[in-house]
Amino acid sequence: MGKGKKSNEMPKPPDGGWGWFVVLGSFLLHVFADGIVYSFGVFYVEFLDYFGGGKGETSWVGSLVPGVTLGVGPIASALTNRYGCRKVTIIGALIASSGFILSLFAPNIYYLYFSFGILSGLGFGLMYLPAIVSVGYYFEKKRSFAMGLAVCGSGIGTFIFAPLSELLVHEYGWKGAALIEAGIVLNCILCGALFRPLVAKVNKEEKDFEHEPDEKEALMKLSESNGTKDIPDVQLTPALDTPIINKNLNMLQSEHPTHFAKSDGALHKMDPSLALPSRNSSHTFQRQTSTHSHQPSSIHPGPMYRKDIFYSGSLLNIPQYKSNPDLYVTSVTSLPDVVPEQEDWALFRCLNLSPEMRDAIRQMLDFSLLKDVVFLLFVVSNFFTSIGFNMPYIFLPDRAEEAGIGKQEAAFLVSVIGIANTIGRVVFGWMADRPGVNRLMLYNTALVICGVGTAISPLNDSYAYLVCYAAVFGAFIGVYVGLTSVVLVDLLGLDKLTNSFGLLLMFQGVATLIGPPIAGWLYDGTGSYNISFHVAGTVVAVSGAMLYVIPWVQRCVGKPNHDEEIEIGENKPV
Structure with missing residues (x-):
């Protein structure tokens, strides 16, 4: 078997069919899960009154949920x-x-x-990653459209659950509201049930071959019983296509008490005691062996073996897919090389993890990528963005109430963020797929606008002004979630997407965890949210501005632009 080939072929995405039910399940899961997570600001106000703690220590509850959700990404990918x-x-x-x-x-x-924080965050993390992966596994040509529909559920869920949570808290208290939302989360079980495993179509000959005995093992057993040690390395091939060879082989087998097999284009004579029964004289079989490709224990490899599984943009933007889709698919679905057991991570040996779990964790946690200056710059930018990302979701309702705005109107501000976020993801996703659009510049500029808007938001506390700010923040922060994987491919190439995305999830999780408490402590120290929003906005704006230097850094280090050329080659160790 040659390089880059494997016997366990990945199923071909249908780009439709049951895939649309997978999109529906992912959409609803985003509605329920993200809607509840991003409406935590309503519970935050109740927790402040009920437990009487400071804003800094109370905000840890809200930051733990998204922080753990992102941080368990490598574990979720392995599972x-x-x-x-x-x-x-x-x-x-x-x-x-x-x-x-x-x-x-x-x-x-x-x-x-x-x-509320760690346990629920772990559960949401185990739901979040499969909701993304399942859509990517079912779609190739229509992936951008399908993924866009699925993630729109996040903004719509935020729009729905912010006022709904406020209503439930008003009617039943925060405990009653939490119990009802626990029941709503259980509906995600039905969403997950729609993620039916995608299996490859197997033709009749392949299906029959799976049930055939292992010829080579049988030969070895027979040789041991006969005291024979030197067995010719026979390669039995599926279906000898040459009629003359078939005819001669049948004649030789019937007239002579010897067994003939084809190996390297020639017929080799073997001892009669080594002859094996054949299903059909015109059909022999090939024992596929390779020390190059990793063979998972399952018949169909897991979804994380697709190198483009996290890519949310249109594959038509990738030159190799446009020019040669078959070559592209072969490249992104190639299984990784076997890593010798003695070189494997000690943790893997202790926990006795399966090959699929080891491969997924190893791909997502390869820290050698941090040596790449461009990626390191992108990581720092994402870390800064994540510090300020969740702050408006948590603190904007409380800030509005302190300004004399009613609870329902204050909760509606989070709904405005949600619906604007939905629109922003759609618009920026469409723009990113347009030819000639520099996705990195689009990404940077949106973050700068979002950060500046947050930094100047304390200038006025009128309800109309806060609604405008919520709309601006929601629309432009949508680029952060929607275009991250697309920009990563442009900067690093498709081959490093899984690795870079896994590392980003970890850094985003840490930053999301510490961001809201920092804002809460600033309030406890100053008695106002003004400094908190100034700092958060400045950090987000800097995170976008610092990426403007990436083209210059690429020229300095002689790094190729993967937006124009994505490397496709032989399998590389992970």
């Missing part, structure tokens, strides 16, 4: 690669719902760190 999107999503829904239910018994705010 998804081993057990599939459906099972992991269902387990995640059960864990997240359990976290909400356990929060009902919280005696203090610190208990909520574990139940």
Whole structure:
């Protein structure tokens, strides 16, 4: 078997069919999960009154949920690669719902760190990654459109759940609201059930071949029983296509007490005791062996073996896909090389992880990529963006109430962020797919505008002004989620997407975890949210501005522009 080939072929995405039900499941999951997570600002106000803690320590509850959700990305990817999107999503829904239910018994705010924050965050993390991966696994040509539909559920869910959470808290208190939302999270089980595993179509000959005995092992057993050690290395090929060879082979087998097999284009004579029964004289079989490609234990490799599984843009923007789709598919679905057991991570040997889980974690946590100056710059930028990303979702309702705005109107500000975010993702996604658009510049500029808007938002506390700010923030922050994978491919190439995306999730998780508490502590120290919004806005604006130097850095280090050329070659170790 040659390089780049494998016996366990990945299923071909249907670009439709059941895939649209997968999109529906992903869309609804984003509605439920993201809607509840991003409407935490309503619960934040209630937690402040109920537990009487400071804004800094209370905000840890809200930051733990998205922080853990992002931080467990490598773990979720490993489980998804081993057990599939459906099972992991269902387990995640059960864990997240359990976290909400356990929060009902919280005696203090610190208990909520574990139940509402860590446990629910873990559950949402196990749902979030399969919701993205499942859509990418079912679509190629229509992936950009399908992924756009799926992630729109995030903004729509925020629009729905912010006022809904406020209504539930008003009617039933925060405990009653948490219990009801725990039931809503359980609906994600039905969403996960729609993530039906995609299997490859197997023709009749391949199906029959799977049930044939292993000829080489049988030969070895026969040789041991006959005391024969030197067995010719026979390669049995599927279907000898030459009629003359078939005829001669049949004649030789019937007239002579010897067995003939084809090897390297020639017929080799073997001892009669080594002859094996044949299903059909015109059909022999090839024992596929390779020390180059990794063979997962499952018949169909996991979704994380697709190198473009996190790519949310249109594949038509990739030159290799446009020029030669078959070559592109062969490249992105090639299985990784086997890593010798003695060179594997000690943690893998201790936990006895399956090959699929080891491969997924190894790909997403290859820290050698941090040596790349361009990627390191992008990581720092993402870290700064994540510090200010969740702050308006958590603190804007409380800030509005302090300005004398009613609770329902204050909660509606989060809804404005949600609907504007939906529109922003669609618009920026469409712009990024247009020919001639520099996606990096689009990404940078949107972040700068979002950061400046946040920094100047304390200039006025009127409701109309806050609605305008919420709309600007929601629309332009949509680029952060929607175009991250697209920009990564432009900067690093498709071959490094999984690795770079996995590392980004970790850094985003840490930054998301510490961002809201920093803003809360600034309030506790100053008695106002003004400094918190100034700092958060400045950090986000800097995160966008610092990426303007990337083209210059690429020229200095002689790095190619992967937006124009994406490297496709032989399998590389992960």
